Amino acid sequence: MNRVFAVAAVVIRELIRRKDFYVLFVLTAAITLLMGSITFFNEDDIARYVKEICLLLIWLATLVIAVTTAGRQLPAEKESRTIFPLLAKPISRTEVLAGKFLGCWLAVGITLIVFYLFFGVISLAREHELPLVNYLQAVWLHWLMLGIVAALALLGSLLMTPAANLSIVILAVIGIWTVGEFLNRVAAKAGGVSGWLIYAVYYAIPHLEIFDIRERIIHGWEPVPWGAVILASGYALVYMAMLLAAAALLFRRKPLT
Amino acid sequence: MDTTLRVNHLRVEYPAPSEPGGVKLAVNDLSFEVRRGEVFGFLGPNGAGKTTTMNVLLGYVNATGGSAELFGVDVRQPIARQRIGYLPELTYYYRFLTAEELLRFYARIFGLNHHTASRRIDELLKLVELDGVRRRPIRTYSKGMQQRVGLAQALINDPDLLLLDEPTSGLDPIGRMKVREIIQRLQQQGKTVFFSSHELGEVETVCNRVAILHQGCVQEQGHVSDLVAKYQCDLEQVFLKVVGYPSPPRHE
Ligand SMILES: Nc1ncnc2c1ncn2[C@@H]1O[C@H](COP(=O)(O)OP(=O)(O)O)[C@@H](O)[C@H]1O
Ligand SMILES: [Mg+2]
Numbered sequence: 001m002n003r004v005f006a007v008a009a010v011v012i013r014e015l016i017r018r019k020d021f022y023v024l025f026v027l028t029a030a031i032t033l034l035m036g037s038i039t040f041f042n043e044d045d046i047a048r049y050v051k052e053i054c055l056l057l058i059w060l061a062t063l064v065i066a067v068t069t070a071g072r073q074l075p076a077e078k079e080s081r082t083i084f085p086l087l088a089k090p091i092s093r094t095e096v097l098a099g100k101f102l103g104c105w106l107a108v109g110i111t112l113i114v115f116y117l118f119f120g121v122i123s124l125a126r127e128h129e130l131p132l133v134n135y136l137q138a139v140w141l142h143w144l145m146l147g148i149v150a151a152l153a154l155l156g157s158l159l160m161t162p163a164a165n166l167s168i169v170i171l172a173v174i175g176i177w178t179v180g181e182f183l184n185r186v187a188a189k190a191g192g193v194s195g196w197l198i199y200a201v202y203y204a205i206p207h208l209e210i211f212d213i214r215e216r217i218i219h220g221w222e223p224v225p226w227g228a229v230i231l232a233s234g235y236a237l238v239y240m241a242m243l244l245a246a247a248a249l250l251f252r253r254k255p256l257t
Numbered sequence: 258m259d260t261t262l263r264v265n266h267l268r269v270e271y272p273a274p275s276e277p278g279g280v281k282l283a284v285n286d287l288s289f290e291v292r293r294g295e296v297f298g299f300l301g302p303n304g305a306g307k308t309t310t311m312n313v314l315l316g317y318v319n320a321t322g323g324s325a326e327l328f329g330v331d332v333r334q335p336i337a338r339q340r341i342g343y344l345p346e347l348t349y350y351y352r353f354l355t356a357e358e359l360l361r362f363y364a365r366i367f368g369l370n371h372h373t374a375s376r377r378i379d380e381l382l383k384l385v386e387l388d389g390v391r392r393r394p395i396r397t398y399s400k401g402m403q404q405r406v407g408l409a410q411a412l413i414n415d416p417d418l419l420l421l422d423e424p425t426s427g428l429d430p431i432g433r434m435k436v437r438e439i440i441q442r443l444q445q446q447g448k449t450v451f452f453s454s455h456e457l458g459e460v461e462t463v464c465n466r467v468a469i470l471h472q473g474c475v476q477e478q479g480h481v482s483d484l485v486a487k488y489q490c491d492l493e494q495v496f497l498k499v500v501g502y503p504s505p506p507r508h509e
Contacts, residue, residue, distance in 0.1 A: 006365035010351060017353040080349040085410055088315050088343035089366045090335070256317045 003091045007099025008106060015069055015107040024061040025111075029118055031057055036122070047126040048218055054122055055214045058115045059142075065111055066146040067169050070104040070153035074251070075162045083256060094248045097154070101244055104150040109143050123217075133223045138213050141229065144236035145211035149173055151243035152206075158250045176208045206239045259293035261418050261449045262314070266323035269309050269473075283309040285473040287323070291451050291466075293417075296444050298460040298481075299453040301470030302500055307453035308346060310470075311422050315343060327418065342411035346422040349403065352396035356387050356406050359395065360413055367414045381409040384439065401432030408439055419443065421452035425459060437463055457493045467492075471500040 015021060032054040036046070074097075077083040086096065116139050124130050149169065156165040179186070183205075187198035210232055213224055266286050273281035284306040291297040301307050312318040313325050314332050330337040350359055357378060364374035382388045385405035390398070395406060404424065411419060424440070425433040433456065440450055440463050454460055460467060461481055468478035476499040477484065481492060488495045 002368065003366050006362055010354070010362055013358070014351070014353050080351075081345055082348060082350060084315070084317070084345040085343060085348060085350075085363075085407070086366070087317070088338060088341070088345075089363060089414075090339065090368075091366050092335075257312060 003095050004099040004102060007091075007096055008103035011069070011073065011100060011103025012107045012110070015065075015111070020068065021065060021111055024065060025114060025118075028054070028057040028061050028115065032122060036126070047123070050126060051119070051123050051218050052214070054119050055218065058119060059214070062108060062111055062115060062142070062146060063149065063170065063173060066104065066108045066149045067153045067166055067173075069107060070101070070150040071157045071162055071165045071169065073100040073104065073154065074157045078256070087256070093252050097244065097248050097251050101151060101154055104154070105147045108146045108150060112139055112143055112146070131217065131220060131223075134213075134217050137224050137229060138217050141211040141213060141232060144233055145208050148206050148208065148236055148239045148243070151240045151247070155243050155247040155250070158247055158254060173208060176205055177212065180205060180207050180209045211236070260290050261293045261328060262291040262451055263326045264289055264310065264323070265325070267310065267313065267320055267325055268322035269306070269313060269318060270321045283473055284313075287470070287473065287475055289468045289475055289478055291449060293449055294444070294447055295465045296440060296450045296463050297452070298464035298467035299451060299470065300455065300457070300460060300467055300496060301453070302455060305470040306473040307470060308422055311420055311453065314420060340414075340417045342414065342416035342419045344407045344411040344419070344421045344424055346426065348407055350395050350406055350410070353394060355392050355394055356382060356409070357391040359406065360409060363410050363413045369414075377413060377415070381412055384412070384442070385409045386435065401428050401435070404428060404432065404436065405439075408436065416448070418449045418451065421450065423453055423455070425454065425456055433459060457496055461492045469496060469499045476500065
């Protein structure tokens with residue numbers, strides 16, 4: 001386990017030392033503040049509008065960070081050839097993969113905390129209240145969702161070139177966010193073979209949209225029932241485990257040269 | 258006689274759709290032994306099969322035929338690699354880490370405790386003369402310094418056998434000399450060193466024995482002095498003869 005943590009620590013260090021995260025954070029902050037300074041809405045609308053924009057930007061920025069960080073790990077090991085001295089040491093490929101995933105997931109967690117602290121400050125400044133439980137639920141569910149995304153990008157990096165992986169995973173995730181929940185209705189309408197195919201997709205994809213409780217914190221609704229949060233957590237962990245198991249199987253068989 | 262490394266009738270084929278038969282024969286019926294405490298030079302032109310042989314020893318590539326052993330254990334068993342250090346060719350270590358952080362990472366993989374790791378890291382950074390830049394990111398290092406970081410990581414577990422794949426390729430004369438000195442110092446400490454190269458000058462000065470590889474086969478092996486005596490010329494010309502080039506005209 002210490003070996004897995006050692007690998008994870010390197011991933012986290014890399015994220016902290018790279019510029020991507022800072023650039024995305026500054027962009028998110030700048031756009032949010034700019035939107036907040038526009039005054040063609042009345043006070044109530046503007047607070048909601050600024051929160052909405054800020055959350056959307058946070059969702060996009062952290063998606064990009066999760067996919068690029070996870071998708072880069074194994075190709076970079078191969079590109080720089082560090083995989084060779086690493087695997088010459090007493091560590092298995094499965095441990096390397098587990099460490100990479102853990103590092104990505106924790107690193108994404110750190111970025112989420114930074115982003116949501118900014119969001120907290122913004123909404124506190126606008127509305128003078130901070131529904132802490134809702135925000136904690138939002139960060140937690142968001143983090144689980146990005147865990148699935150990171151596992152997906154890690155798996156994809158074993159199957160595709162880094163550029164293809166990046167675009168496909170990002171598109172797939174955005175696709176699931178937007179139409180994932182309606183696919184069963186689309187399937188019912190389509191009927192026939194294509195209907196069955198769409199049903200198959202509907203049941204196979206991880207339903208990332210269930211982790212999205214932005215509406216609740218924009219409008220200040222009640223927190224999600226804890227039972228639902230626990231259920232969603234289990235759902236996310238099962239998906240992560242399946243994706244990582246598939247990645248480990250592939251990685252163990254993959255020739256290094 | 259203690260044999261640290263033994264390769265026996267090793268054969269390695271790579272799948273290669275473009276080749277006739279669909280396979281590329283990279284190593285063909287390769288046999289040699291390295292004894293404890295020896296510095297053994299594994300020579301051959303580019304494409305001779307040196308890296309492929311190393312990859313078999315490290316378990317990255319499976320042999321098609323024959324066998325290879327480290328310390329008497331088949332290389333297919335991970336335990337065979339407990340006591341080795343490996344320097345791959347042309348590796349760009351994690352650029353965002355410092356030399357110290359890199360070595361600490363590898364020490365953790367070996368399960369060294371903090372105290373032992375610190376002591377080893379201090380020793381190794383002094384040995385490879387990177388003590389002064391230990392807190393600088395590897396990205397700022399020259400090629401020679403990167404190669405010495407590589408040597409340091411290969412030594413982190415105080416291995417008994419070192420596998421070095423072209424440790425001096427791409428280095429300037431000073432860099433090469435430094436690596437050579439380190440290899441000699443390791444031999445004085447009783448380590449076994451197996452290294453590949455096509456730089457014959459350095460091989461002549463540091464190696465006890467050599468094997469000359471060409472197109473996947475060992476063409477010649479033995480003590481450097483014996484080979485020089487047998488062919489009546491220096492190692493470079495032995496090498497050229499063995500790999501089948503006509504010897505250049507002599508200017509006397
Ligand atoms: N992964 C691979 N797939 C196909 N052929 C390979 C692969 N790796 C090496 N080869 C071929 O095997 C031969 C030996 O290569 P290598 O062991 O790298 O030589 P060296 O290290 O002595 O320069 C070369 O002809 C090379 O092209
Ligand atoms: Mg080579």
